[in-house]
Amino acid sequence: MDNSTSSQTAQNDLQVLRTSSLTGALVRELEHLILTGELKPGERLNEIQLSARFGTSRGPLREATRTLEAKGLVDAIRNRGVFVRSISSEEALEIYDIRAALFGLAGRLLTDMITDAMLVRLNEFLNQMDEIAQQRDFDRYYPLNLQFHDFLIKSTNNKTLAREYKSLVNKLHLCRARGLVQAGGLAVSNHEHREMVDALASGNRERAQEAFFRHVERSKQRFTTTLAK
Amino acid sequence: MDNSTSSQTAQNDLQVLRTSSLTGALVRELEHLILTGELKPGERLNEIQLSARFGTSRGPLREATRTLEAKGLVDAIRNRGVFVRSISSEEALEIYDIRAALFGLAGRLLTDMITDAMLVRLNEFLNQMDEIAQQRDFDRYYPLNLQFHDFLIKSTNNKTLAREYKSLVNKLHLCRARGLVQAGGLAVSNHEHREMVDALASGNRERAQEAFFRHVERSKQRFTTTLAK
DNA sequence: TTAGTGTAAATTGTTTACATAGCGCGCATG
DNA sequence: CATGCGCGCTATGTAAACAATTTACACTAA
Numbered sequence: 001m002d003n004s005t006s007s008q009t010a011q012n013d014l015q016v017l018r019t020s021s022l023t024g025a026l027v028r029e030l031e032h033l034i035l036t037g038e039l040k041p042g043e044r045l046n047e048i049q050l051s052a053r054f055g056t057s058r059g060p061l062r063e064a065t066r067t068l069e070a071k072g073l074v075d076a077i078r079n080r081g082v083f084v085r086s087i088s089s090e091e092a093l094e095i096y097d098i099r100a101a102l103f104g105l106a107g108r109l110l111t112d113m114i115t116d117a118m119l120v121r122l123n124e125f126l127n128q129m130d131e132i133a134q135q136r137d138f139d140r141y142y143p144l145n146l147q148f149h150d151f152l153i154k155s156t157n158n159k160t161l162a163r164e165y166k167s168l169v170n171k172l173h174l175c176r177a178r179g180l181v182q183a184g185g186l187a188v189s190n191h192e193h194r195e196m197v198d199a200l201a202s203g204n205r206e207r208a209q210e211a212f213f214r215h216v217e218r219s220k221q222r223f224t225t226t227l228a229k
Numbered sequence: 230m231d232n233s234t235s236s237q238t239a240q241n242d243l244q245v246l247r248t249s250s251l252t253g254a255l256v257r258e259l260e261h262l263i264l265t266g267e268l269k270p271g272e273r274l275n276e277i278q279l280s281a282r283f284g285t286s287r288g289p290l291r292e293a294t295r296t297l298e299a300k301g302l303v304d305a306i307r308n309r310g311v312f313v314r315s316i317s318s319e320e321a322l323e324i325y326d327i328r329a330a331l332f333g334l335a336g337r338l339l340t341d342m343i344t345d346a347m348l349v350r351l352n353e354f355l356n357q358m359d360e361i362a363q364q365r366d367f368d369r370y371y372p373l374n375l376q377f378h379d380f381l382i383k384s385t386n387n388k389t390l391a392r393e394y395k396s397l398v399n400k401l402h403l404c405r406a407r408g409l410v411q412a413g414g415l416a417v418s419n420h421e422h423r424e425m426v427d428a429l430a431s432g433n434r435e436r437a438q439e440a441f442f443r444h445v446e447r448s449k450q451r452f453t454t455t456l457a458k
Numbered sequence: 459t460t461a462g463t464g465t466a467a468a469t470t471g472t473t474t475a476c477a478t479a480g481c482g483c484g485c486a487t488g
Numbered sequence: 489c490a491t492g493c494g495c496g497c498t499a500t501g502t503a504a505a506c507a508a509t510t511t512a513c514a515c516t517a518a
Binding site: 021022023056057058059060078079080 | 500501502503504508509510
Binding site for chain 2: 021023059062063064066067068069070071076078091094095097098100101102104105109158159160161164206210
């Protein structure tokens with residue numbers, strides 16, 4: 001047996017336990033399972049099964065599922081169990097609108113604090129995405145698109161906004177009717193991105209807010225049109 | 230003893246237990262204690278003490294506090310305890326911006342669905358508030374103001390929006406530096422309300438969104454100015 | 459054949475008990 | 489008198505046992 005390795009992992013475990021409780025770790029694990037789709041919408045979270053899987057007792061696991069319930073990732077029904085939440089199309093539309101409002105806020109806030117360095121970085125994003133879009137390389141475009149949006153949201157320095165926005169995006173993943181949406185808007189989307197950056201550069205708050213807002217609204221549109229089929 | 234009454238309460242209890250677990254009831258109780266200020270920001274939630282108070286064991290109470298933690302009403306520190314969250318002024322400002330964005334969304338959504346009946350109801354609100362404002366009767370103005378905002382938010386029929394908005398307003402209550410803010414803007418505020426309703430009546434989406442957005446931003450302004458003293 | 463009922467297994471809700479981590483207080487010592 | 493160390497208390501973290509409810513399935517009777 002390797003002494004140094006075992007003591008190191010033990011120390012890692014300790015470090016983990018220092019900052020986060022077992023419950024906290026379970027929340028992250030379950031959230032991961034849900035968002036990656038290993039636990040699908042509508043599926044039940046069996047307490048015994050899951051606690052055995054993670055090597056804990058039911059107590060911490062129940063606390064974790066309560067947290068997930070408050071986060072809106074699962075539904076708990078008394079004496080029936082906890083189920084991965086399934087977002088209806090109607091609710092997805094509601095969420096799109098709220099996401100649009102928050103993203104619009106990001107645009108408005110950024111207008112007043114934009115720097116040349118940020119504009120340079122944003123244009124790098126745009127050029128790179130243009131390039132990839134022309135190659136129709138969706139597998140590379142999608143994560144870059146996420147990075148771009150993430151960069152914008154985080155640049156506002158409004159941590160509450162970042163948290164709420166992320167939470168909304170997560171919830172949209174629980175909508176069964178989603179998935180094929182992004183494929184269509186590839187080059188289209190990047191044109192919208194340019195509009196957003198131009199609006200930021202113009203220094204016009206309302207224009208930026210509107211550009212950011214509409215960007216999300218248009219992806220809502222694409223969602224509804226794919227839904228109609 | 231009144232038979233019909235006792236059987237009715239028994240049925241009520243049954244109904245309550247049907248939909249909500251003990252944990253759910255605890256969440257509501259604790260939320261109430263926190264929002265009414267009986268449990269003040271920074272104060273610790275003693276598990277044993279509280280579970281004894283409500284006649285439950287620690288398990289359900291811990292689940293309840295996890296829910297409150299996810300809702301952002303308390304902070305949990307491992308091996309230290311759970312504390313009522315204290316919102317800093319900086320975070321309050323962040324929340325104001327997000328509230329503004331959501332309220333702006335409400336204005337935008339309402340513009341496309343406003344009816345004559347709703348405009349009539351809104352004008353009733355305005356007149357009543359004007360009247361009370363002239364009497365400088367703050368005790369009656371404040372709840373009516375809440376009702377007015379609540380009516381607007383709920384009229385959008387976006388339940389997710391209503392939930393998120395309420396959650397934000399709740400969190401603002403946890404800011405110590407708050408409280409004296411509303412007193413100043415009384416007649417001022419109602420003038421802003423008229424602007425909002427006028428914008429709705431105009432049918433201009435962007436204008437309504439901007440009017441609603443700015444209404445919250447101005448109350449943020451009032452917050453910062455009172456903060457400066 | 460089908461509807462209804464009773465029973466057993468599985469699962470969740472709750473309580474109790476035990477292990478462990480912080481925190482304060484007192485005592486000894488420089 | 490100040491400071492550091494150790495002991496004990498209190499509260500939290502976790503696990504296991506107990507209680508209650510749901511669900512599935514087989515059996516009975518119309």
